[in-house]
Amino acid sequence: MISAVFGKRRSLSRTLTAGTICAALISGYATMASADDGQGATGEAIIHADDHPGDWMTYGRTYSEQRYSPLDQINRSNVGNLKLAWYLDLDTNRGQEGTPLVVNGIMYATTNWSMMKAVDGATGKLLWSYDPRVPGNIADKGCCDTVNRGAAYWNGKVYFGTFDGRLIALDAKTGKLVWSVNTIPPEAELGKQRSYTVDGAPRIAKGRVIIGNGGSEFGARGFVSAFDAETGKLDWRFFTVPNPKNEPDHAASDSVLMNKAYQTWSPTGAWTRQGGGGTVWDSIVYDPVSDLVYLGVGNGSPWNYKYRSEGKGDNLFLGSIVALKPETGEYVWHFQETPMDQWDFTSVQQIMTVDLPINGETRHVIVHAPKNGFFYIIDAKTGEFISGKNYVYVNWASGLDPKTGRPIYNPDALYTLTGKDWYGIPGDLGGHNFAAMAYSPKTGLVYIPAQQVPFLYTNQVGGFTPHPDSWNLGLDMNKVGIPDTPEAKQAFVKDLKGWIVAWDPKTQAEAWRVDHKGPWNGGILATGGDLLFQGLANGEFHAYDATNGSDLFHFAADSGIIAPPVSYLGSDKKQYVAVEVGWGGIYPFFLGGIARTSGWTVNHSRIIAFSLDGKAGPLPKQNDQGFLPVKPPAQFDSKRTDNGYFQFQTYCAACHGDNAEGAGVLPDLRWSGSIRHEDAFYNVVGRGALTAYGMDRFDSSMNPTEIEDIRQFLIKRANETYQREVDARKNADGIPEQQP
Numbered sequence: 001m002i003s004a005v006f007g008k009r010r011s012l013s014r015t016l017t018a019g020t021i022c023a024a025l026i027s028g029y030a031t032m033a034s035a036d037d038g039q040g041a042t043g044e045a046i047i048h049a050d051d052h053p054g055d056w057m058t059y060g061r062t063y064s065e066q067r068y069s070p071l072d073q074i075n076r077s078n079v080g081n082l083k084l085a086w087y088l089d090l091d092t093n094r095g096q097e098g099t100p101l102v103v104n105g106i107m108y109a110t111t112n113w114s115m116m117k118a119v120d121g122a123t124g125k126l127l128w129s130y131d132p133r134v135p136g137n138i139a140d141k142g143c144c145d146t147v148n149r150g151a152a153y154w155n156g157k158v159y160f161g162t163f164d165g166r167l168i169a170l171d172a173k174t175g176k177l178v179w180s181v182n183t184i185p186p187e188a189e190l191g192k193q194r195s196y197t198v199d200g201a202p203r204i205a206k207g208r209v210i211i212g213n214g215g216s217e218f219g220a221r222g223f224v225s226a227f228d229a230e231t232g233k234l235d236w237r238f239f240t241v242p243n244p245k246n247e248p249d250h251a252a253s254d255s256v257l258m259n260k261a262y263q264t265w266s267p268t269g270a271w272t273r274q275g276g277g278g279t280v281w282d283s284i285v286y287d288p289v290s291d292l293v294y295l296g297v298g299n300g301s302p303w304n305y306k307y308r309s310e311g312k313g314d315n316l317f318l319g320s321i322v323a324l325k326p327e328t329g330e331y332v333w334h335f336q337e338t339p340m341d342q343w344d345f346t347s348v349q350q351i352m353t354v355d356l357p358i359n360g361e362t363r364h365v366i367v368h369a370p371k372n373g374f375f376y377i378i379d380a381k382t383g384e385f386i387s388g389k390n391y392v393y394v395n396w397a398s399g400l401d402p403k404t405g406r407p408i409y410n411p412d413a414l415y416t417l418t419g420k421d422w423y424g425i426p427g428d429l430g431g432h433n434f435a436a437m438a439y440s441p442k443t444g445l446v447y448i449p450a451q452q453v454p455f456l457y458t459n460q461v462g463g464f465t466p467h468p469d470s471w472n473l474g475l476d477m478n479k480v481g482i483p484d485t486p487e488a489k490q491a492f493v494k495d496l497k498g499w500i501v502a503w504d505p506k507t508q509a510e511a512w513r514v515d516h517k518g519p520w521n522g523g524i525l526a527t528g529g530d531l532l533f534q535g536l537a538n539g540e541f542h543a544y545d546a547t548n549g550s551d552l553f554h555f556a557a558d559s560g561i562i563a564p565p566v567s568y569l570g571s572d573k574k575q576y577v578a579v580e581v582g583w584g585g586i587y588p589f590f591l592g593g594i595a596r597t598s599g600w601t602v603n604h605s606r607i608i609a610f611s612l613d614g615k616a617g618p619l620p621k622q623n624d625q626g627f628l629p630v631k632p633p634a635q636f637d638s639k640r641t642d643n644g645y646f647q648f649q650t651y652c653a654a655c656h657g658d659n660a661e662g663a664g665v666l667p668d669l670r671w672s673g674s675i676r677h678e679d680a681f682y683n684v685v686g687r688g689a690l691t692a693y694g695m696d697r698f699d700s701s702m703n704p705t706e707i708e709d710i711r712q713f714l715i716k717r718a719n720e721t722y723q724r725e726v727d728a729r730k731n732a733d734g735i736p737e738q739q740p
């Protein structure tokens with residue numbers, strides 16, 4: 001890829017060699033004049049990332065987002081001696097999903113609640129931090145924890161999105177604000193059913209900062225915006241689903257939406273009120289070889305295809321990769337992986353470009369492992385489907401049409417059309433979610449943090465009824481949870497799996513795998529030392545042999561890890577491997593107690609960094625008991641608990657856990673002091689006593705009787721589960737016995 005870029009830009013390489021770019025960066029002349037091809041000095045430095053492999057300048061290290069570091073001081077023969085070099089405690093104990101950037105030895109890490117920390121990569125010393133003060137009451141405007149996946153670097157500035165929709169540029173040296181813009185235009189905010197949050201990392205192409213958003217579980221119409229990196233001025237915007245009236249938005253997407261996409265939706269489905277979805281909440285990739293920006297487009301809103309689009313049409317561009325021109329946002333091509341989405345099958349998962357030998361020629365391709373469970377190889381220039389094969393077990397499709405790549409549906413999986421429940425694999429969390437995969441050019445393998453988490457899709461009966469302040473899926477929220485019987489739980493837990501698939505894209509087959517305890521493990525880093533690094537849900541950090549998966553090193557990080565590691569050189573020229581530690585994201589939030597089966601840890605969020613001569617370990621011992629069961633009030637009103645369950649599953653479960661069992665990130669409401677008194681509970685849930693901590697007030701979505709019903713339900717659940725939770729604290733793993 002590098003040679004392809006160099007070949008194309010010979011004029012540039014004459015005037016500005018990779019060496020001078022690197023030297024310019026290191027001596028701080030990052031503001032040097034842009035090169036003539038519009039990439040700018042930072043763009044060239046990212047394109048030539050392998051000339052300064054000690055940096056990690058963009059989300060996936062290179063524009064190809066392979067998450068491969070050529071560094072090899074740490075390798076298979078010495079990784080067994082890896083030691084903790086430093087750790088930095090974070091000020092939020094929630095899910096940490098960030099990929100830190102490293103430029104000239106300085107780490108820029110974003111953390112939960114959209115905070116940014118600049119840290120000396122060799123010592124862990126905090127240089128500055130920035131808190132954009134996201135209001136606590138908007139945590140429930142996003143589906144999946146107030147996470148943040150990372151930053152972008154350009155020309156002496158660092159950029160990141162905030163959960164309340166801002167894009168912020170800071171001076172990389174001082175942490176001072178340079179500019180801040182609201183990325184959500186007023187016309188997109190259509191009341192309480194529409195909800196936008198920003199938790200993905202921005203990417204920068206040719207001086208434009210491109211950022212998307214999330215919200216399709218509530219009601220949202222997806223779009224990305226490109227802002228001038230220097231000024232923050234809006235350059236272009238691209239909506240991923242049509243305007244409900246098929247009118248121009250005066251955006252870059254107008255022509256393709258009106259001429260191509262609108263016809264793939266029914267004119268009067270619920271999408272016209274609910275936005276249609278298609279949020280671009282994770283992957284946005286610029287490929288300098290094809291000179292295109294790729295968007296990974298998300299699921300439909302509402303999920304229910306029968307309600308959303310009256311069961312008609314493919315619903316472009318849901319579940320698609322869309323390619324745009326970086327300068328204008330003009331549409332170039334698309335490839336739809338999941339037509340007629342009704343499973344939350346987002347295609348936002350990391351888009352990676354590689355050069356692969358295919359039928360005797362080297363082709364520059366996109367490789368993609370979206371939620372739907374298939375591994376796709378697509379021509380990066382044209383979007384032509386080359387091949388696809390399932391990388392996990394799937395039951396919704398028997399395969400892909402070899403010519404078009406369209407899924408061959410299992411008719412039973414189309415549950416909104418059959419009207420019958422569907423136990424889908426993958427489920428809504430996908431065969432692979434945001435946890436990044438990696439590719440090693442040395443082994444030719446793609447390493448996917450794969451998982452199996454089934455989901456019972458059940459239609460909402462009686463038509464689509466949206467609720468403000470709640471997920472609006474068109475599904476029956478009373479049914480999507482797991483019944484609290486040993487049989488139901490055991491059957492479900494038996495189907496939960498998490499592992500690394502080492503996937504050979506040349507043969508479209510699994511080469512080998514490494515099994516984990518359960519789903520929801522961290523992203524993967526591959527290195528020139530023939531190593532893979534991955535943190536696990538059970539709080540361990542591992543190094544594996546990239547050629548065969550042998551486990552070569554592990555470290556007790558004490559808290560679940562979901563973020564991807566990075567590797568870099570510190571100012572001392574030593575190789576470090578670092579990762580953010582912190583259990584959270586949607587799996588423990590929504591699945592609650594069930595998620596504990598991946599490994600039960602108490603969340604102490606940190607950044608940890610390793611080197612061969614580190615002297616900081618092991619980590620200090622901390623409370624590993626978590627929220628301890630408290631004997632609940634004995635009395636509850638059993639006439640109110642059914643409605644309490646319905647209200648809980650509708651408004652509370654997505655953060656506090658299915659059926660009121662927590663997984664240790666947010667308070668486990670069964671043991672909360674506030675369930676002891678009606679007023680105390682109403683003060684929190686109805687009047688917002690804890691908004692500063694992320695707990696919104698719900699008095700505009702529920703009346704006091706409904707809120708009291710929830711309290712009665714919580715007391716019932718606390719009584720049902722108290723003894724088994726007390727007993728579980730005596731087990732080695734803290735998981736109640738009947739959950740094997």
Ligand SMILES: O=C(O)c1cc(C(=O)O)c2c(n1)C(=O)C(=O)c1cc(C(=O)O)[nH]c1-2
Nearest residue numbers: 144147214215216217279281298429585586
């Ligand atoms: O449809 C959306 O807009 C949207 C947004 C997000 C998000 O912003 O984090 C997630 C999802 N969907 C989603 O489907 C999903 O599985 C998911 C997991 C996570 C996470 O960070 O744990 N976010 C999201």
Ligand SMILES: [Ca+2]
Nearest residue numbers: 216217299344
């Ligand atoms: Ca989604």
